[in-house]
Amino acid sequence: MKLVDVFIEDPFLFNGVLTYECSKAIAPGCRVLVPVNATQRIGFVKRSYEGEVDFELKHVLEIIDDTPIVNEELMELGYWMAKTTLNPIIRCFQAILPNVLRPTKSYQDKQTQTMVRVIDAKASLTDKQSVFVSFIGESRAYSEARKVSxxxxKTLLDKGVLERFEITKEYVKQDINALKSDIVLNDEQQAVLAEIDLNKYKTTLLHGVTGSGKTEIYLQCAKTVINKGKQVLVLVPEISLTPQMIDRxxxxxxxDIGVYHSGLSNQEKxxxxxxxxxxxxxxxxxxxxxxxMPFKELGLIVMDEEHDDSFKQDSTPYYHAREIAHFRCQYHQCPLILGSASPSLDSYAKAVKGHYQLLKLKHRxxxxxxxxHLINTQKQLKQLKYQPLANDLIQALKRTLEQGNQSILLLNRRSYSPILRCFECGHVxxxxxxxxxLSYHKDDNHMHCHTCDHRELRSACPQCHNTKLDMVGLGTQKLEEIVQNLFPQARILRMDRDTT
Structure with missing residues (x-):
């Protein structure tokens, strides 16, 4: 009797499996459709073996995959994640796979494309029909053929000269022109590049100030790895950073490099x-x-801005991309480069203790x-009758405007005034x-709670009923008003939660 152990997504099982009978052996890593109580589920095969049981087994309803959808490395990674992060194994495999392939309660179909092909090349055809059949060639997208005629x-399909068939939609490769680079590494960059060993598993923390040329180091390392016939993975924390890295x-x-992030549709992933x-x-x-990603010849992983919290998965299964990168680099015996201008404390501590190689780019x-310029505003604010902008800042803004340039003022409080206090009893x-x-917003003349979004209109103190309320502190609305009064000719844009 052929038996198969299957993982399914169900909290009562955790890392347990359900055993089913099957007509043939199924490779680990394939998906199957199995009955569970009165429902049908997509499961993930753990193992297939010969055995006998003294009770009745249910049968596998459908074998979805002919070959495993994950390779041996990713199978090991799934088990390792479950062991080290205490997550259910099935949830780990769901994290590894794109949505279309995930073993879940329901099956997601891949998008298909309708094609046409020639099945009777010897049929009697008119001259125009012969030209059309030549255009079809081995196969052609149905939509393209329909645009021509x-x-x-329809006539050739009805005659049996052509037939329609479906294929899984695939990525259309784009032609990219390489731009010759004339960048010459400075002495500091050359020294760092010489210290990076790309022939073995080793973690390097590249601590470089902003603008020091860390990306150029990544590019030079990638070039060496690609010339050896291996693959490179570059991880960035945010989707917004992806386009510029792709472009470089x-x-x-x-x-036409691979791109993978949450902004892609399920089919694109x-x-x-x-x-x-x-x-x-x-x-x-x-x-x-x-x-x-299912790399076969991984030669390098780069984690840019490795300190960013976006590399942490904050829902089941919980993991940090840096730890997964360590596992994969160790498996492929390739280097891992962690780059940052402000490394995470744990990475920097490991580097200082010698667990990581520490390399520094100290200069732009x-x-x-x-x-x-660090300005002591205490005296200046008193002289200016507590106007929040110091003289040095006002003069700097004036010079920037006269030169036709732009300025940015950062303030971490929205509203007009963040605190309303009773002038009589001091109640906030x-x-x-x-x-x-409560914070006062001048644009709608209401008081707002920035925690629960409660709004109210109040003109008196709830304790002593005094109508004189003192506005304490500075918000972005008030700052905008002050700057507009100082520079009436300037075009001012305020960007905060209330305007964007």
Missing amino acids: PSML FQKRFGQ YEQYLRVQKNEVSIVVGTRSAVF VNLNLPTI LVCPHCDTA
Whole structure:
């Protein structure tokens, strides 16, 4: 009797399996459709074996995959994640796979494309029909053929010269032109690059100030790895950083690189997953989930801005992309480069203790760091009758305007005034729901709670009923008003939660 152990998504099982009878052996890592009570579920095969049981077994209803959808490395990774993070095994495999392939309670169909092909090349055809059949070639998208001549397409389909068939929609490769780089590494960059060993598993923390040329180090390392016929994974924390990193790598190498992040549709993720699985790409740039791509010849992983919290998964299964990257680099015996201008404490501590290699880029490429002025505003504010902008800042804004340039003023409080206090008894007006101080918003003349969004209109103190309320502190609305009064000719834009 052929038996198969199957993981299914159900909280009562945790890491347990259900055993079913099957007509043939199924490879671990394949998905199957199985009955569970009165429902049908998509399960993930753990193992298939010969055995006998003294009770009745249910049968596997359908074998969804002919071959495993995860390779041996990702199978090991799933078990390792379950053991080290105390997550259910099935949830770990769901995190590894794109949505279309995940073993869940329901089956998601892949998007297909309708094609046409020639099945009777010897049929008697008119000259126009012969030209049309030549256009079809081995196969052609039905939509393309229909644009040429819908009536002729229908006629040839009815005659049995052509037939329609479905294929799984695949990624259409784009042509990218490489741009010759004339960048010359400075002495500091050359020294750092010489210290990075790309031939073995080793973790390097690249601590470089902003603008020191860390990305150029990544590009130089990637070039060496790709020339060896291996693949490179570049992880970035946010989708907003992905386009610029993609642009740098595509223009440097002239390749249509792989892209993987949460902004892609389920079908687009599936297409990118297949590209990596078929070894069609040498470079992949993506966010946290890209760390699970099915590489066969991984030669380097780069984590840019490694300190960012976005690399942590905050829902089941809980994990940190850095730990997954460690596992994969150790499996492939390739280096891991962690780059940041402000490394995480745990990474920096490991580097200081010698567990990681610590390399530093202390200077910007253009050797120019911004000049920072720290102003003691205590005396100036008293002289200016507590106006919140010091003279040095006002003069700097004036010079910038005269030069036709722009300025940014950062203030971490929205509203007109963050606190309303009774002038008579000193009572601070608070939200009736969460006891948070109410902030006054001048644009709608209401008091807002920034915790629960409660709003109210109050003109007197609730304690002593005094109508004189003192506005304490500075918010973005008041700052906008002050700057507009100081510079009436300036065009001012306020960006906060109330305006964006």
